[in-house]
Amino acid sequence: MPESAAAEGNEQAETPFRPHTSHWGVFSARMVDGQLEVKPHAGDPDPNEIIQNFPAALRHRARIVQPMVRKSWLENGPGPDERRGRDEFVPVSWETALDLLGHELARVRDGSGPGAIFGGSYGWSSAGRFHHAQSQIHRFLNVACGGYVRSVTSYSSGSSQVLIPHIIGDHEGLTKRNVSWEQIAEHSEIVLAFGGMALKNSMVAGGSVSKHVERGAMQRAAERGCNFVLVSPLRSDLPDEANAEWLSCVPGSDTALMMGIVHTLVVEGRHDRAFLERYTSGWPIFERYLLGETDGQPKDAEWAAALTGVSAEEIVVLARRLAGKRALIVVSHSLQRAEHGEQPVWMGMVLAAALGQIGLPGGGYGYALGAIAYYGRRYNAVPIPTLSQGRNGVSDFIPVARIADMQLHPGETYRFNGxxxxxxxxxxxxxxxxxxxxxxxxxxxxxxxxxxxxTLVVHELAWTATARHADVVLPCTMTLEREDIGANSNDPLLVPMHPIAPPYGEARDDYAIFADLAERLGARETFTEGRSVRQWLEHLYEQTRAGLAEKGLAAPNFNEFWKGEGYVLPQQPDDGGYLRAFRNDPAANPLPTPSGKLQIYSETIASFEEADCPGHPTWLGPVYVPDKSTPFVLISNQPRTRLHSQLDFGGHSVASKLKGREVATMHHDDAAERGISEGDIIRLSNERGACLAGVTLSDGIRHGVIQLATGAWYDPADPNEEKPLCVHGNPNVLTRDIGTSALAQGCTGQLTTVQVERFDDNLPEIRAFDPPA
Known part of the structure; x- marks a missing residue:
């Protein structure tokens, strides 16, 4: 062996891989000759390639080098300003930035009260349980400012999080401890998946995921003879391993299809009357609506076919196939991310109830199964490390998807959950x-x-569009630049997250930033409790160690845990959760609903008198009706090469783009009618805005539909324009900012209507990943 090769081999042998984790998978990493190398967890049967975003992202030019202050804010002080997002930034020292920010926080806190501060965070920033930005910022604002206005629900499931407590009970129990992948592999006979169970979604989980099991479970079920039926405009919403039948439906028509199925079950006497009588409340009221007795329109297969694009014959045959089988009804998060998003979630439960399958292993209602990796898995039997956020002295809140309304309409009233x-x-x-x-x-x-x-303050590791609109930008570390503990309540592997590289530029941990800010506000000791980062990790780990000891299980001390590759925690049995217990004995285990049963009709919701969410599932036509000016329905779904917009500048994400732009999918015939070919750049537009995208053509998408994933960083060609063209492909310049209904005020970003045309002008330069002036 040449001497240089031997030296290189020795250097690599001396640089061991060390464990780390992310929302998209456990992995290990090391630095060799200044380059990051990553490899997936050895025990993961289906590792996620998103970990390959890390090497190019670690030292990318998009990283923020030092604290920055927007020029006009620095010169003129705080106040409303049209120049946000189009102004220059001035580099400052940490001392200057923290002094300015400490003074501004005190001004607002003492002058207007903590109710004038909004604590924005969305929880996806770090897999580590200590350096979890949401916990850190909330703890800081509670301790140093007396609290903050918070947000409730989520962009992913804002509609269902409000609805499900009214009609079924516990949202978390329904999604996390109900029908499992193990049950599907062993028991399910037919799985009817509205919106599918795309692996790109279940590849990620908040905190950590050591084993991606979804593909294997569907493959084992299919090999055993389970039939998967996909209802979606996109054939890719179930993996090939499921060997699924594809029913291509009109986007947003799922509720009508479900009603057509249930109508067929009822008129043919195939519904489970005994289950409906014993376990549900309000069926007779809904049945009258279903049969058309209340409005003159039976919701039969012919009616549903006209709305869905699925033939009446297919609907009738599907209803007959479901009856008497161990049937699982799945409704994806995507269906409720649209106008009237409550209706398919509610109607999916009614369909499962009519089949009498709820509570049986591998049957019933698997709401959102496949939407994220911790759904359909077992709970850990001991607590994971969790940082206390303290007490919020402000009771006010907004639904998370109403952030723009809050700023544009202060003092105005709105409806939410009655x-x-x-x-x-x-x-x-x-x-x-x-x-x-x-x-x-x-x-x-x-x-x-x-x-x-x-004032807008942002902690960020890179120059996202949010950072570009901020007044004070504080650079924070990436997980690979700090130590932490990775964990998820539905994944058994507790992971010691070792730092792999030093911080980029002057980046600091959120904890260090907040500790220094708390000192300026007279609250350092209360915030830190006198602990260093390592001392906090030891303190938080004790929650888990004590839980193990209480069960008489091996409970390694922190040093033993830290030196290892991870510790496997015990898990609870796959017992079907509260719905199984309810089915087995509804008197002893009533649901946390007004009747103690499944609410097919909800007197509570009916009493709210919301026209866009009546007291039982109702067909409410879509708002986004294609017309001559916007003839396509746009599906704006989750990406497969990154988590949301995280590390869009990483190698795996960038490699998926076309001429540097996000890629949209169209049907071959739709493209041919517009002179569009594979690999062209297209312009998508409507009254709200426009963006560019690359295009790929497929027969796995419904005619009249175009799909463009979210997550491409917003990149306006000219930020001084009122509605600038996004040259990078962010579909949220096109989507509507309205609530799902007055009940839930959820996000409606999944569907809208657009015009599509080939873009023949000179391609604008992409600057999304370049630092601002």
């Missing part, structure tokens, strides 16, 4: 963890909303 609420007047938004310019809809409206603030 209440009339008032938007608070927010002076300062502090954002650490999350990127609203990814999650939110109608980005041009969001840009306007952020001009109304006195």
């Amino acid at each position: 209440e009339s609420r008032t938007y608070p007047e927010i002076k300062l938004v502090y954002w650490a963890g999350g990127n609203p310019f990814h999650h939110h809809q109608d980005l041009n409206r969001l840009r306007k909303a952020f001009t109304r603030l006195d």
